[in-house]
Amino acid sequence: MDNNYKDPQYGFSPLTQSYVPPQAKTSGKAITSLVLGIISLITLPLGGIIVLGIIGFFSGIVAIVFSSLSFKEIKRVQVRGRGMAIAGLVCGIVATTVNVLVFVIFFVIGFMNAMNNV
Template identity: 90%
Template sequence: MGGYSLDNNYKESRYEFSPLTQSYVPSQAKTSGKAITSLILGIISLITLPLGGIIVLGIVGFFSGIVAIVLSSLSFKEIKRVQVRGRGMAIAGLVCGIVATSVNVLAFVISFVNGFMNAINNV
């Protein structure tokens, strides 16, 4: 057996470990990739917001904001289910995505109404 022999001399077993030589270091929790991606896309949608006059960047900002919203909601579910980190990043990605998408929609509506009113006045 492992600890003592018949002559009461202590022999160390290969299955035991000394608490002085080996220590337990808890592993860090993994961060959700969806939360990181939603934060990055939310920031991209905010950066392209002032450049929305350029149609391509306005479209990129709009769709990256929508994808940021979707990914952050998926990451909330993943964080709850799998116990990973990244809740703060998911919240930041959600907020950035909502703000950028709503401002893009508002700018589109204002420019559409403005163009419509100019077309009516020119008739």
């Protein structure tokens, strides 16, 4: 028999540092676009109140502008947030379009009532 035989060691290897790539930042303009788009949709049913209708209309337009700016930033700087920018753009377009249609409908109804009263 060989007296120099050693049992295998099943210990852990020393810890090594693993590389974790840094995550890309999220575009602040995309977040702003999404928040303003949601605000414009929330104020949409309350458009009968003139102040909230104006806030919803302008927040929808600003959401569209910020989403456009965020698309350029995402392409140029390689940041995340494309999905938020798309959602902000869609919310802004829908809310602005509906606000304009409601305004036109109310304007036409008011004009027709004024013409009937003359």
